[in-house]
Amino acid sequence: MxxxxxxxxxxxxxxxxxxxxxxxxxxxxxxxxxxxxxxxxxxxxxxxxxxxxxxxxxxxxxxxxxxxxxxxxxxxxxxxxxxxxxxxxxxxxxxxxxxxxxxxxxxxxxxxxxxxxxxxxxxxxxxxxxxxxxxxxxxxxxxxxxxxxxxxxxxxxxxxxxxxxxxxxxxxxxxxxxxxxxxxxxxxxxxxxPKGDTTAAPEKLKRMLRDPQLFRLDAGIFILHLVLTAVFVALPLDLVDAGLIKEKHWMLYFPAFIGAFFLMVPLIVIGVKRNNTKTMFQIALVILMIALASMAAFADNLWVLSVAVLLFFTGFNYLEASLPSLIAKFCPNGDKGSAMGVYSTSQFLGAFCGGMIGGGAYQYLGASGVFFAGLVLIAVWLFLTLGMKNPVLLKSYTLNAVFNDREHAQHMAAQLSELTGVVEAIVVVEEKVAYLKVDDNFNLSEARAVLGSVS
Incomplete structure (x- = not known):
């Protein structure tokens, strides 16, 4: 081992x-x-x-x-x-x-x-x-x-x-x-x-977008970074209007971000222990909605804005930390590179759209308009999570495979599938690797023995 x-x-x-x-x-x-x-x-x-x-x-x-x-x-x-x-x-x-x-x-x-x-x-x-x-x-x-x-x-x-x-x-x-x-x-x-573990394959991108679980996560990271960017178009100006001079903004942001890190830990622990990531995910979205609603309703109250910033970072930190892990768990075996490619593209596209929407909303509707728009988008995301599934707690392995030909590779995949703890096994001939999803009963040395034997 x-x-x-x-x-x-x-x-x-x-x-x-x-x-x-x-x-x-x-x-x-x-x-x-x-x-x-x-x-x-x-x-x-x-x-x-x-x-x-x-x-x-x-x-x-x-x-x-x-x-x-x-x-x-x-x-x-x-x-x-x-x-x-x-x-x-x-x-x-x-x-x-x-x-x-x-x-x-x-x-x-x-x-x-x-x-x-x-x-x-x-x-x-x-x-x-x-x-x-x-x-x-x-x-x-x-x-x-x-x-x-x-x-x-x-x-x-x-x-x-x-x-x-x-x-x-x-x-x-x-x-x-x-x-x-x-x-x-x-x-x-x-x-x-192996490419399946790292970079995206263009021919697989459409399949990633059609997967309902992956689509929810890609839409989520798009909305999350859209809202983050939009909020930071309006929030600094709003804090100045509420009485916090610009030279002291870091005194709010940094402690709030660190405090939010500790507040999000219980969400992660409870979600893992109870295998109920979906509920914790939805709670984080509700926390974001409360933060945005508070920013919109009390734009001139510095104390309320300070608490709202703490809540915003709490929800943001949890979701930002959870989404990549969920992508890896829900993506098809051997397609992690393509799944993460779509995810990253959605994330950065969200940042661009957030700048556009945040700037336009602030110019025509003011800071409260920006926060309300973010609230609506998070509500849309919350609705999308209704069909979300809790991920099965599995580990993924990518192992080198030694075989003579395609028929031998298929036989090897069948042998791997029969091993204790193996939930899914795919042998990719072109890459000479095997992608495995396994539970806690899996024995890595048994898999290596199958993959290293040449019949």
């Missing part, structure tokens, strides 16, 4: 790639709590264009996420990641040098063209054993959440000290730091993980 812990190399992979991902996402997030406040000197400034500038990266991310992952299959992970970070740095400089809001929009769109998420996750898969891969992905996911929390702290403080241009230059520096980490600390892959 393989070791239950990460090897030294896998720890290095997790730390370095999580750092690269976190630095880049921090660069994207830091603008959110400050742009509406510090961008008012830009020519062409309006709430609509504020929303477009905040969300512009989402459109190019959504368009290029899957193609960049496919290019990493062809040309290698590291070159594509480095190209993406270079594009991000160029976009940062373009935004920093702009004295019009249209130039900032262009810079943010160029930042989004550095769509490296798929390539980073694929590289993480290449450099880790199949039984440890989930742990490494979880570390990367935690780092993304931490980068969002830090962006709420660093963004306002850095902008106060450096100005808006200085903030964009800082995001460029973070991208360059990410390039050094890739070059100096990320190991070079010797093998490549």
């Amino acid at each position: 393989a070791s239950n812990g990460l090897s030294g190399v896998e720890k290095k992979v997790a730390a370095s790639l999580a750092s690269v991902f976190g630095l880049r996402m921090m660069g994207l997030f830091m603008i959110m709590p400050v742009f509406a406040l510090y961008g008012q000197h830009l020519e062409g400034f309006s709430p609509l264009w504020v929303g477009i500038a905040i969300g512009a990266y989402g459109l190019t991310q959504a368009m290029l996420q899957i193609p960049m992952g496919m290019l990493s299959d062809k040309y290698g992970r590291k070159p594509i990641i480095l190209i993406g970070l270079v594009l991000f740095a160029i976009g940062s400089v373009v935004a920093a040098m702009s004295d019009t809001i249209y130039g900032v929009v262009l810079g943010r769109a160029i930042q989004g063209m550095g769509a490296i998420a798929a390539a980073v996750l694929a590289l993480a898969a290449d450099l880790t054993r199949d039984e440890q891969r989930t742990k490494v992905m979880a570390i990367i996911g935690i780092c993304i959440g931490l980068s969002f929390a830090l962006s709420l702290l660093i963004g306002p403080i850095a902008t106060q000290a450096l100005g808006l241009s200085g903030l964009f230059y800082l995001t460029g520096v973070l991208a360059i730091a990410g390039m050094f980490i890739v070059l100096l600390f990320v190991p070079n892959p010797v093998t490549q993980a």
Whole structure:
């Protein structure tokens, strides 16, 4: 049996790639709590264009996420990641040098063209054993959440000290730091993980969209990031109107985000122990609705807004942490790369639409109109969850398979299916791998024995 812990190399992979991902996402997030406040000197400034500038990266991310992952299959992970970070740095400089809001929009769109998420996750898969891969992905996911929390702290403080241009230059520096980490600390892959585990297959995307459980989750991440982006178009301006000067916004955001992290833990624990993720999911959506309703109804009350921000981050943190895990559990065996490709595209497209809708709603309806629109969208998502199923608690394995021909591969799949604990087994001839979904009774050594035998 393989070791239950990460090897030294896998720890290095997790730390370095999580750092690269976190630095880049921090660069994207830091603008959110400050742009509406510090961008008012830009020519062409309006709430609509504020929303477009905040969300512009989402459109190019959504368009290029899957193609960049496919290019990493062809040309290698590291070159594509480095190209993406270079594009991000160029976009940062373009935004920093702009004295019009249209130039900032262009810079943010160029930042989004550095769509490296798929390539980073694929590289993480290449450099880790199949039984440890989930742990490494979880570390990367935690780092993304931490980068969002830090962006709420660093963004306002850095902008106060450096100005808006200085903030964009800082995001460029973070991208360059990410390039050094890739070059100096990320190991070079010797093998490549199966494509079904990492990057999207275009011919499978329609099937992912037609799956009712996956569609609910893709629609959910679209709505979640739409609402998040829209809220941050209006909330900073609303807090100023309620009496909180812009220099002190981090004093609300950061403690609220950290407090929300602890408040969401009971939802996760109860959902896992009782195997009732659906109910916890719906409770998180109700918490979001209460937060948005409070923001809409008490837009001029700082204390109510502060509690509403805490509740908003509680619901957001739980849903953001739960959705990727649910995608992995509901996706067809061997199609995780395609399922995550659709998921990531939906997430970034939601951010773009959130900027558009948030900016337009604020310009014509005010802050309360933005929060009410978000409330309606979360209610739509809550309705969609009525048909949601609780996932079966299974583990997934991707194992190398040794066989002579297609007939032998089919025989191998039949043998795997008969093993104790195996719920589903698929042997992919072209990739020479077997995808397994198993319960707690599964014995990994038995599967390896079947897959390593040549008849």
